[in-house]
Each structure stands twice: as structure tokens, then as C-alpha cells.
Amino acid sequence: MIKTVFVAVILFTMIAFTAYLAFHYAPIEKTMGPIQKIFYLHLPSAFSSFIALGICFYANLRYVFSREAKWDWLAVSAAEVGLAFISVVLVTGPIWAHPVWGIWWTWDARLTLTFVLWLLYIAYLLLRSMLEEPDKRALFSALFGIFAFLDVPLVYFSIRWWRTQHPQPVILGGPGSGLDPRMRISYLLVWAAFTGLLILLLNGRYKLEAMRASVEELRREMEVR
Amino acid sequence: MKNLDSILAAYLAGWAIFFVYYISVAQRMNALHKQIEQLKSSLSRGK
Numbered sequence: 001m002i003k004t005v006f007v008a009v010i011l012f013t014m015i016a017f018t019a020y021l022a023f024h025y026a027p028i029e030k031t032m033g034p035i036q037k038i039f040y041l042h043l044p045s046a047f048s049s050f051i052a053l054g055i056c057f058y059a060n061l062r063y064v065f066s067r068e069a070k071w072d073w074l075a076v077s078a079a080e081v082g083l084a085f086i087s088v089v090l091v092t093g094p095i096w097a098h099p100v101w102g103i104w105w106t107w108d109a110r111l112t113l114t115f116v117l118w119l120l121y122i123a124y125l126l127l128r129s130m131l132e133e134p135d136k137r138a139l140f141s142a143l144f145g146i147f148a149f150l151d152v153p154l155v156y157f158s159i160r161w162w163r164t165q166h167p168q169p170v171i172l173g174g175p176g177s178g179l180d181p182r183m184r185i186s187y188l189l190v191w192a193a194f195t196g197l198l199i200l201l202l203n204g205r206y207k208l209e210a211m212r213a214s215v216e217e218l219r220r221e222m223e224v225r
Numbered sequence: 226m227k228n229l230d231s232i233l234a235a236y237l238a239g240w241a242i243f244f245v246y247y248i249s250v251a252q253r254m255n256a257l258h259k260q261i262e263q264l265k266s267s268l269s270r271g272k
Binding site: 033034035037038041042045081084087088091092095096098099197201204205207208211212214215218219221222225 | 227228229231232234235236238239242243246247250251253254257258260261264265267268271
């Protein structure tokens with residue numbers, strides 16, 4: 001418990017420091033003005049969601065081949081944490097878009113595929129809640145989770161493959177793209193803080209899943225008696 | 226600062242999602258912890 005509080009305090013300090021960098025150190029973007037500051041919440045959340053869903057995909061594959069419960073626990077934990085990060089992306093995106101594009105939402109490839117990704121992982125969690133038997137639940141949701149992950153590369157490459165209302169990439173975007181060095185440093189440090197947040201949430205959620213498995217085990221023991 | 230209301234709204238909403246999620250995990254953990262204690266005491270009484 002003390003360890004978790006210590007980690008949370010360090011993380012809070014990191015986030016406060018990176019917020020200072022984003023608002024005071026990084027320059028104001030010329031075209032959009034101050035509204036571009038939403039970038040420092042929107043983009044790290046998007047990348048963190050990809051990491052979480054990548055972990056979910058890996059854990060699902062490991063479960064299918066090993067049938068070890070720990071991989072199922074990791075998969076569901078990463079899916080739920082990833083869903084929290086995608087929710088932040090879907091909420092901050094329209095708030096940023098409205099003053100810049102004049103609309104809250106448009107059904108372009110990037111936005112639509114991100115919304116589909118959110119729905120897929122909601123479906124993944126719903127599927128789990130509908131299956132009672134632990135082994136069946138783990139296997140079916142692992143297979144569905146592997147399928148759901150196919151949308152992640154589509155979301156990532158959508159702005160490279162198709163013309164979209166969503167801006168072209170500024171990170172790893174090729175010639176002509178890029179960020180001011182102060183923006184890049186600020187972004188990378190914010191992303192490091194968000195990775196810390198991801199690890200903290202994932203760790204807590206994994207412990208929760210392990211506890212849930214203990215409850216199921218104890219209930220089975222009660223039924224046997 | 227121009228669009229300050231939108232910037233504030235985005236940061237408040239974003240951090241609210243993380244905060245609510247963190248609280249929900251903590252609450253579910255507390256509930257499960259209580260269940261584990263109850264089940265363990267029921268099992269030990271049944272011995």
C-alpha cells in the first residue's frame with residue numbers, strides 16, 4: 001500500500017511537471033493557437049491506448065497457446081485500461097476539433113475507426129460479463145480480443161493511407177512533418193508520465209482480476225462442501 | 226488566452242475519466258477484499 005502511494009505521488013509530480021512544460025515551456029502553435037495545448041493530453045492518451053491494447057493482444061495470444069489464467073487476467077486488465085485511454089482520446093478530440101474545424105465530429109477514417117475500436121473493446125468486456133464458466137470465458141474473449149486488435153493498425157495507418165479531416169501525423173510522419181524541438185521534448189516527457197500512469201492502472205487492475213479469481217475459487221470450494 | 230474554456234474542458238474531462246476509473250478499480254478491490262474475508266471465515270467455520 002505504501003509502495004503504491006509512493007508511486008502515485010511520484011507520478012502526480014511527473015504529471016504536474018509535464019503539464020508545466022506543456023503550458024509554459026512548449027511554444028504556442030502558429031496556426032491553431034493555444035487550443036493546440038490539448039495535443040499534450042490527446043496524443044499521449046492515444047499512444048498509451050495502443051500500448052495497452054498491444055499488451056492485451058499479446059496476453060490473449062499467450063492465453064490461447066498456454067491456457068494459463070494469468071494471461072487472461074493481464075488481457076482483461078489491459079483491455080479495460082486501454083478503453084479508459086481511448087475514452088480520453090474520444091472526449092478530448094471533439095473538444096479540440098470544434099474551435100479548429102467548426103464541427104465536433106466527422107465520420108472520416110481516423111475518427112470512425114477509433115470509435116469502432118472503442119466499441120470493439122466494450123464488446124470484449126460485455127462478452128466476458130456474459131460467460132460464467134472461467135475457461136470458456138477466457139478462451140472466447142481471447143479469440144475475440146485477437147480479432148479486435150486488428151483495428152489498432154488500421155487506426156494508426158488511417159491518416160497515412162486515406163485523406164482525412166484529421167491532421168497528418170506529426171510524430172513519425174515522414175518528410176515535412178515534425179515538431180518544434182521544445183514541443184517534442186514536452187511531448188516525450190508527457191508520454192513518459194502517461195506510460196507511468198498506464199503501468200500504475202494496469203498493476204491495480206491486474207491485482208483486482210487476481211482477487212476476482214480467488215473469489216471464484218473460494219466459491220467453488222464452498223459449493224463442493 | 227484564446228479558447229481557454231475548451232482547453233479547460235478537455236483537461237478536466239480527460240483527467241476526470243482517469244480519476245473515475247482509478248476510483249472504480251479501488252472500490253471493486255475493496256468489495257472483493259470483503260468478499261474474500263467473508264468466504265474464508267465461512268469456510269473456516271465449516272471445518
